[in-house]
Amino acid sequence: MTTNNKTSKGVLVDLTRCIGCRGCQIACKSWNERSTKDTVMSGVFTNPPKLNSETYTHINYIEQPQDSGQAWHFVKDQCMHCKDPACVSACPVNALEKTSTGPVVYHYSRCIGCRYCMIACPFQIPKYEWEKALTPWVQKCTFCSERIANELVPACIKVCPTQVMHYGTLEEVLREAKKRQQDSPGRYHDRIYGEKEAGGTAWVYLSSVPFEQLGFNVNIPDVQLPSLTWASLNKIPATVGGFVVALSLIAWFRNRGSKGEQSAQGKEK
Amino acid sequence: MTNHWIDIRNADVILAMGGNPAENHPISMKWVLWAMERGAKLISADPRFTRTSARADVYAPLRSGTDIAFLGGMINYIIRNNLYFKEYLSRYTNAPFLVNPAFRGPTDLDGIFSGYDGKKRKYDKKSWAFQKGAKGIPKTDYTLNNPNCVFQLLKKHYSRYTVEMVSSVTGTPEDKLREVYRLYASTGKPDKAGTVMYAMGWTQHTVGTQNIRAMTIIQFLLGNMGIAGGGVNALRGESNVQGSTDHGILFHILPGYLPVPKASLTDLKTYIEKTTPKANDPKSVNWWKNKGKYITSYLKAVYGDNATKKNDFGYAWLPKLDDGMNMSWLMLFDAMFKGQFEGFFAWGQNPACSGSNAGKVRKAMEKLKWMVNVNLFDNETGSFWRGPGVNPKDVQTEVFELPCCSSVEKEGSITNSGRVAQWRYKAVDPVGESKSDSDIMNELYFRVKRLYEQEGGKYPDPILNLTWDYGEKGADGKVKEVDTHLVAREINGYYHADVYDKKKGKLLGRKGELCKTFGHLQADGSTSAGNWLYTQSYIQKGAKTINMMARRSTKDPTGLGLYPEWAWAWPVNRRILYNRASVDVNGKAWNPKKAVIRWNAATGKWTGDVPDGGAPPLNQAKGTLPFIMKPDGVGSVFGPGRADGPFPEHYEPLECPVQENPMSKKHRINPTVKLFFDVKGPHDEPVKEGGLAEDTFLTCDVRYPYVATTYRVSEHWQTGVLTRHQPWLLEMVPQQFVEMSHELAAEKEIRNGDPVTVSSARGKVLAYAMVTSRFRPFKVAASTVHQVGLPWCFGWQYPEKGDQGDSSNLLTPTIGDANTMIPETKAFMVNVEKA
Amino acid sequence: MATVKEYYQSQPRGMKILFALVGIGLLTILVRLATGLGATTNLSDDVPWGLWIAVDVLCGVALAAGGFSVAAAVYIFNMKKYRPIVRPAVLTAFIGYLVVVFGLFVDIGKPFSFWHPLVMWNYHSIMFEIVWCITLYTAVLALEFAPAFLERFKWEKTLNVLKKFIYPLVIAGIVLSYLHQSSLGALFLIVPQKLNHLWYSPIIPQLFFLSAIALGLAMVSLESIMGSRVFKREYEMGILQGLTKGVAIVLAIYLVVKIADLAVRGSLPLVFTSGAASFFFITEMLVGVLIPLALFARKQTRESVNGILTASSFVIVGIVMNRFNANFFTQAGTGTFYFPAILEFLVTIGLISLAILLYRLAVTYLPVFPEAERT
Ligand SMILES: Nc1nc2c(c(=O)[nH]1)N[C@H]1C(S)=C(S)[C@@H](COP(=O)(O)OP(=O)(O)OC[C@H]3O[C@@H](n4cnc5c(=O)[nH]c(N)nc54)[C@H](O)[C@@H]3O)O[C@H]1N2
Numbered sequence A: 001m002t003t004n005n006k007t008s009k010g011v012l013v014d015l016t017r018c019i020g021c022r023g024c025q026i027a028c029k030s031w032n033e034r035s036t037k038d039t040v041m042s043g044v045f046t047n048p049p050k051l052n053s054e055t056y057t058h059i060n061y062i063e064q065p066q067d068s069g070q071a072w073h074f075v076k077d078q079c080m081h082c083k084d085p086a087c088v089s090a091c092p093v094n095a096l097e098k099t100s101t102g103p104v105v106y107h108y109s110r111c112i113g114c115r116y117c118m119i120a121c122p123f124q125i126p127k128y129e130w131e132k133a134l135t136p137w138v139q140k141c142t143f144c145s146e147r148i149a150n151e152l153v154p155a156c157i158k159v160c161p162t163q164v165m166h167y168g169t170l171e172e173v174l175r176e177a178k179k180r181q182q183d184s185p186g187r188y189h190d191r192i193y194g195e196k197e198a199g200g201t202a203w204v205y206l207s208s209v210p211f212e213q214l215g216f217n218v219n220i221p222d223v224q225l226p227s228l229t230w231a232s233l234n235k236i237p238a239t240v241g242g243f244v245v246a247l248s249l250i251a252w253f254r255n256r257g258s259k260g261e262q263s264a265q266g267k268e269k
Numbered sequence B: 001m002t003n004h005w006i007d008i009r010n011a012d013v014i015l016a017m018g019g020n021p022a023e024n025h026p027i028s029m030k031w032v033l034w035a036m037e038r039g040a041k042l043i044s045a046d047p048r049f050t051r052t053s054a055r056a057d058v059y060a061p062l063r064s065g066t067d068i069a070f071l072g073g074m075i076n077y078i079i080r081n082n083l084y085f086k087e088y089l090s091r092y093t094n095a096p097f098l099v100n101p102a103f104r105g106p107t108d109l110d111g112i113f114s115g116y117d118g119k120k121r122k123y124d125k126k127s128w129a130f131q132k133g134a135k136g137i138p139k140t141d142y143t144l145n146n147p148n149c150v151f152q153l154l155k156k157h158y159s160r161y162t163v164e165m166v167s168s169v170t171g172t173p174e175d176k177l178r179e180v181y182r183l184y185a186s187t188g189k190p191d192k193a194g195t196v197m198y199a200m201g202w203t204q205h206t207v208g209t210q211n212i213r214a215m216t217i218i219q220f221l222l223g224n225m226g227i228a229g230g231g232v233n234a235l236r237g238e239s240n241v242q243g244s245t246d247h248g249i250l251f252h253i254l255p256g257y258l259p260v261p262k263a264s265l266t267d268l269k270t271y272i273e274k275t276t277p278k279a280n281d282p283k284s285v286n287w288w289k290n291k292g293k294y295i296t297s298y299l300k301a302v303y304g305d306n307a308t309k310k311n312d313f314g315y316a317w318l319p320k321l322d323d324g325m326n327m328s329w330l331m332l333f334d335a336m337f338k339g340q341f342e343g344f345f346a347w348g349q350n351p352a353c354s355g356s357n358a359g360k361v362r363k364a365m366e367k368l369k370w371m372v373n374v375n376l377f378d379n380e381t382g383s384f385w386r387g388p389g390v391n392p393k394d395v396q397t398e399v400f401e402l403p404c405c406s407s408v409e410k411e412g413s414i415t416n417s418g419r420v421a422q423w424r425y426k427a428v429d430p431v432g433e434s435k436s437d438s439d440i441m442n443e444l445y446f447r448v449k450r451l452y453e454q455e456g457g458k459y460p461d462p463i464l465n466l467t468w469d470y471g472e473k474g475a476d477g478k479v480k481e482v483d484t485h486l487v488a489r490e491i492n493g494y495y496h497a498d499v500y501d502k503k504k505g506k507l508l509g510r511k512g513e514l515c516k517t518f519g520h521l522q523a524d525g526s527t528s529a530g531n532w533l534y535t536q537s538y539i540q541k542g543a544k545t546i547n548m549m550a551r552r553s554t555k556d557p558t559g560l561g562l563y564p565e566w567a568w569a570w571p572v573n574r575r576i577l578y579n580r581a582s583v584d585v586n587g588k589a590w591n592p593k594k595a596v597i598r599w600n601a602a603t604g605k606w607t608g609d610v611p612d613g614g615a616p617p618l619n620q621a622k623g624t625l626p627f628i629m630k631p632d633g634v635g636s637v638f639g640p641g642r643a644d645g646p647f648p649e650h651y652e653p654l655e656c657p658v659q660e661n662p663m664s665k666k667h668r669i670n671p672t673v674k675l676f677f678d679v680k681g682p683h684d685e686p687v688k689e690g691g692l693a694e695d696t697f698l699t700c701d702v703r704y705p706y707v708a709t710t711y712r713v714s715e716h717w718q719t720g721v722l723t724r725h726q727p728w729l730l731e732m733v734p735q736q737f738v739e740m741s742h743e744l745a746a747e748k749e750i751r752n753g754d755p756v757t758v759s760s761a762r763g764k765v766l767a768y769a770m771v772t773s774r775f776r777p778f779k780v781a782a783s784t785v786h787q788v789g790l791p792w793c794f795g796w797q798y799p800e801k802g803d804q805g806d807s808s809n810l811l812t813p814t815i816g817d818a819n820t821m822i823p824e825t826k827a828f829m830v831n832v833e834k835a
Numbered sequence C: 001m002a003t004v005k006e007y008y009q010s011q012p013r014g015m016k017i018l019f020a021l022v023g024i025g026l027l028t029i030l031v032r033l034a035t036g037l038g039a040t041t042n043l044s045d046d047v048p049w050g051l052w053i054a055v056d057v058l059c060g061v062a063l064a065a066g067g068f069s070v071a072a073a074v075y076i077f078n079m080k081k082y083r084p085i086v087r088p089a090v091l092t093a094f095i096g097y098l099v100v101v102f103g104l105f106v107d108i109g110k111p112f113s114f115w116h117p118l119v120m121w122n123y124h125s126i127m128f129e130i131v132w133c134i135t136l137y138t139a140v141l142a143l144e145f146a147p148a149f150l151e152r153f154k155w156e157k158t159l160n161v162l163k164k165f166i167y168p169l170v171i172a173g174i175v176l177s178y179l180h181q182s183s184l185g186a187l188f189l190i191v192p193q194k195l196n197h198l199w200y201s202p203i204i205p206q207l208f209f210l211s212a213i214a215l216g217l218a219m220v221s222l223e224s225i226m227g228s229r230v231f232k233r234e235y236e237m238g239i240l241q242g243l244t245k246g247v248a249i250v251l252a253i254y255l256v257v258k259i260a261d262l263a264v265r266g267s268l269p270l271v272f273t274s275g276a277a278s279f280f281f282i283t284e285m286l287v288g289v290l291i292p293l294a295l296f297a298r299k300q301t302r303e304s305v306n307g308i309l310t311a312s313s314f315v316i317v318g319i320v321m322n323r324f325n326a327n328f329f330t331q332a333g334t335g336t337f338y339f340p341a342i343l344e345f346l347v348t349i350g351l352i353s354l355a356i357l358l359y360r361l362a363v364t365y366l367p368v369f370p371e372a373e374r375t
């Protein structure tokens, strides 16, 4: 399962451009026909406080008191569309699929609702329709795959007034990210979040401050997470073979001399 | 806006002050960021750290209502440090003009200018006049050294605004002030541009106009007017508020900024004589000299063939204001409260929530016999009779609701802040029985007209003589459906006869054709123009009519983002006003890299943007001055036209946290504001029973110790009638909130998210605490002043759950700006308590 | 009806309670099916796996590990001594798996799509492997346990056919069990950044397998003791001591591997620096490994039924804790506190009661224990 950076789409999210207007949040709801959940003014702007089955993306408002001044960061959050997604490898029924164009899409009719994808995703992205009795689905950003298929830009990207998101092939997106870092020394923190995390994601981020300050998980290893399970899974045929042979041999060896099972059992009666 | 949205990208320094573009004009931030990515700096000066501040290079906090001090300090800083653009200042502004030696300012008179009459709360402006030479042209000293010249007076006036003094008034740390001043003043170089993005944070004050004047002075000092990336840019609000102002929605102006006739201007001739400015300087274009042509053409548009030379073109039919009469918002609702109206059309508005001192507004409506609410939805205004604390049985007002369709259900133009009139098309059919505003007006007009025809009336002429050719008429004579194109054409205007150039005898246009430009408009009734500023917006080439507003070309020959063939801008498609100030007297651009216009000596013509008049550069014989709308042709550093002084002076808001004005002990508040509640003493304290209980105010009162302001959020629109029905938007901002500092919250034992009561001398609202480091206590004159802020997008009616809190305008005062009467909803005093 | 009623009334009080709990559990399951997970559980986007996964699935499977362990001992290693407990162990495993199947059915969002993994294959998915293992191993266990039925109903022919396949069945069972026990651990391989490295390890599958054997054997001991008590049989001290030795050896290996693993990965300091995780880890190790090992080290323990009972219980509790911890600490990063809802408890209690009830019924009516066979 490898992603071709040349053909697969990606997005550069340049957080230094975000003005926190939440146009993206609304555009996403509009295109994806999402409804709402009850919220309150809890004292922060982030609302809904977390992504949920009706909210594929939101802006996280991070207030950062500083001695010398103030800072307020706006962080757009959605599925990262990993190059080798943990969720896809975790799903027992191929309900999640990494498409060759980039989006990680969901085939609801396959899903059994085991929620292993939610456990597996390093970015806490898939959300569940807990309130539905019969047909609860997993929900997450679709990368507007139908729009991409029709050569349209994803809804949130289209609507963004300040062009926070740069959309293109993954290769081009990464090139742009590096170019911006080089062209404006001092403007950006040196990391490109998503370039390496979990083996690389299709959505990558630039920020002016270290990502840990923005609530990003910076402990995600660079490995493609599915490779960790695959390392175990791919041993199965050998293990099974080995076990069968070994057990048969042991059984033969240990049981030579004793009579058949039937008699053994009969004797004990 | 003197410039336009895209032009912001040409700036080197952008000051966002008195406006919050990131939240209220998000698209504008595209151009701000564009500029920033090419090295420009953004300054945000706001009482609280906003989403604009989040992107700014420098953030400076200031206490609400102290912008003049802040900007006065900048003027002082620029002058003291010699950072002004002298060549520009001396040639293109009235800085070198000599003022009447009798003129005195607040430095000498402890807070006021000469000529003040305390009883009338008005200035006699005689001493503010310019000294005139033999030809009636103002005297000048281009060295700017004459002690009576405007520049010296300016220097003297603002010498009191030292950084230390300013800081003690505004609460801005001194180093922040210096940082902002240094940065902004860096645009005083010829090749640097600084722009300001402001809106309600500046206007909604008793000194609103002067806030903007202060900035204008700075822009003149730094040579930032007329250039690319410069200007004084009001980020206008409601999508078409620019268009509606252009077309005369305000009580004191007719379309095209022609003054509304006063009762004493009894005939057209008097009107023209009294309202047309005169200029004796041949270098001054004094564009308003054409007013006679414009008012006549306007009358022709309104009354058509019924307007003849004989009947003064129907001037008598125009409604008149009594002399001195002011019919602005606060006055209207005051009159309504006092029972002076029978009926009221609340047309596309929600005063029950948007009106300052909304409690009074709501009570005022109870005094009406009838009210018509023309709106997309029922709102707190249409349902005022069943609002909180109102018993429907006690209300006699008959309320009619006329469902109106939304902007996407009708065709027409909207004019944005940059004066660009853009044609928009209908996207979907109106829902149900709703009609467009113009069709509702059409119905109304036809019925009123028929009543006059059938029953007569006191004065039927103004109605019966109106032209109403907006579409095909039925048998009853009624226009079946309004065709907005016909309205647009009427606004543009027609030739009502073959019109010839008076000097050259050339044919300008044939009878019946659409008028090509306002240069062709005539004072003899041979042309019409519903709004002279829009003549050229809908033109005719032979038999073909061209809707200039519908143009969509993205050609950009100058590379400055003028896009001259994208829609159409008034006047005459000029994208940057006063652009003749972008070049020196020889016609050479101050900044050749961003030349708005260029003089081509060979052709004798300007290229680039449409210049303010085609005359050659100033130093040539026929050259003209750049500020063509000003009688003197130059920018007004000294502005004797304003009610409250030729230079902005700091006064405290009606309700403020300090006992006395730190700048002048004797005058706490703007001495010329119209008071609704009597005051006494040097500190303008409220007199006991000094007015209606509803208009009470309390200043520096322990019961209301915190400064408050109101503002918008990106997620809601205005009073929220369009957005509180939207679950997606409500999900993001579901309830009224009040932002406050950690320090204040700790003092009041309020935690994040707690329900709190915010109260003022006039009312109280429920809000949810948002405890944030984005608000910080201010150090004002050695004491700590806390400020809080609330959005004003809520009302009691929606969401239906009802826990969202009512309009924050229940708190705001009845007081307005001395010049415009815009209510002071940006600075008042409140208390906050845990609910 | 009357007979059912009579039957019910004839039961001792313990059984009545079990019946009631099972009834309540089944009703709750109906409620869950009708109203959905949101309405019946405290699960959320932050904690999508709760009590049901932790107990019904992770622990249910682990508890069933006795089945293959004993079968291996008897059939593969020819340790005849343990023959008497083969059936109870296989029965336990079988019932354990039925509970797991039930538990999964209730837990997955779309219970009636449970068969999807059998047709829609993603062999990259551990969950896929697990579903297959459960399915196959349940079938194997059914076959392994079938002789009890066949004997009871005297279907000698089938019995004989079946007996021919006992070795392949046992080997299949062991292989599937290994795969399955370890893949429960492998579920967590994909979350190296979520699960504290006290638990997370590339060899977590093997650690799960090892601990499952200990747990399974401890469970068999427990059952044997309980069985003897209920049926007022004599304690099979020989078997018990053998089992105990097995448990101790496996635990010792587990301990060594665990510590070595932590050491090799440089994660030893985590034992004391991980806050709540440290506390739970230390508790789990104490209860499940160190205390039992210490107890088993004493002769008195090994020789007294109560000692064995106590030590085995420690093992069971400790390793159940391990499964809980792995599940919950994987989901702890979100900061959301999860405590199961009452209905979740009712289902789990119902399923456990069902297991006990089935066991009780089976041992009563089928030849499970040697004594029973004799009757
Ligand atoms: N999303 C959204 N956009 C809108 C609107 C809306 O309702 N919602 N309304 C539209 C309309 S009609 C208008 S008029 C514009 C208004 O646009 P803005 O003027 O930008 O709107 P406000 O939020 O009212 O006020 C702007 C800022 O002024 C600050 N402020 C308060 N007091 C002072 C002061 O004394 N000095 C200074 N310097 N700043 C102060 C406030 O903290 C606030 O951040 O927005 C338009 N755009």
Ligand SMILES: Nc1nc2c(c(=O)[nH]1)N[C@H]1C(S)=C(S)[C@@H](COP(=O)(O)OP(=O)(O)OC[C@H]3O[C@@H](n4cnc5c(=O)[nH]c(N)nc54)[C@H](O)[C@@H]3O)O[C@H]1N2
Pocket (backbone or CB within 6 Å): B200, B204, B237, B238, B347, B348, B349, B350, B351, B354, B355, B356, B374, B375, B376, B377, B379, B404, B405, B406, B407, B437, B710, B711, B712, B717, B718, B719, B720, B721, B722, B792, B808, B809, B812, B825, B826
């Ligand atoms: N405290 C405080 N008060 C303020 C301000 C502030 O900053 N602070 N700002 C002030 C400002 S700048 C403004 S502009 C005013 C705004 O005050 P209002 O204009 O009274 O308030 P809106 O909510 O914009 O009301 C517009 C109404 O028009 C309706 N509407 C929308 N489209 C159409 C249409 O096509 N036709 C018709 N007929 N109706 C339509 C909407 O449903 C809505 O009810 O509020 C002012 N009040």
Ligand code: SF4
Pocket (backbone or CB within 6 Å): A079, A080, A081, A082, A085, A086, A087, A088, A104, A120, A121, A122, A123, A124, A125, A126, A140
């Ligand atoms: S971010 Fe999570 S849900 Fe999205 S592709 Fe990656 S693993 Fe899957």
Ligand code: SF4
Pocket (backbone or CB within 6 Å): A090, A091, A092, A093, A094, A095, A096, A110, A111, A112, A113, A114, A115, A116, A117, A118, A138
């Ligand atoms: S919940 Fe659905 S999509 Fe997620 S892993 Fe399970 S089957 Fe796949």
Ligand code: SF4
Pocket (backbone or CB within 6 Å): A027, A028, A029, A031, A032, A056, A057, A078, A140, A141, A142, A143, A144, A154, A155, A156, A157
């Ligand atoms: S890509 Fe599409 S689905 Fe994903 S956040 Fe953007 S709008 Fe929503």
Ligand code: SF4
Pocket (backbone or CB within 6 Å): A017, A018, A019, A020, A021, A022, A023, A024, A025, A059, A074, A076, A159, A160, A161, A162, A163, A164, A165
């Ligand atoms: S639309 Fe763009 S600027 Fe607005 S919040 Fe989303 S990413 Fe930020």
Ligand code: SF4
Pocket (backbone or CB within 6 Å): B024, B025, B026, B027, B028, B239
């Ligand atoms: S809401 Fe409309 S008018 Fe306002 S910035 Fe967005 S697009 Fe422009």
Ligand SMILES: [Mo]
Pocket (backbone or CB within 6 Å): B237, B238, B241
């Ligand atoms: Mo406005």
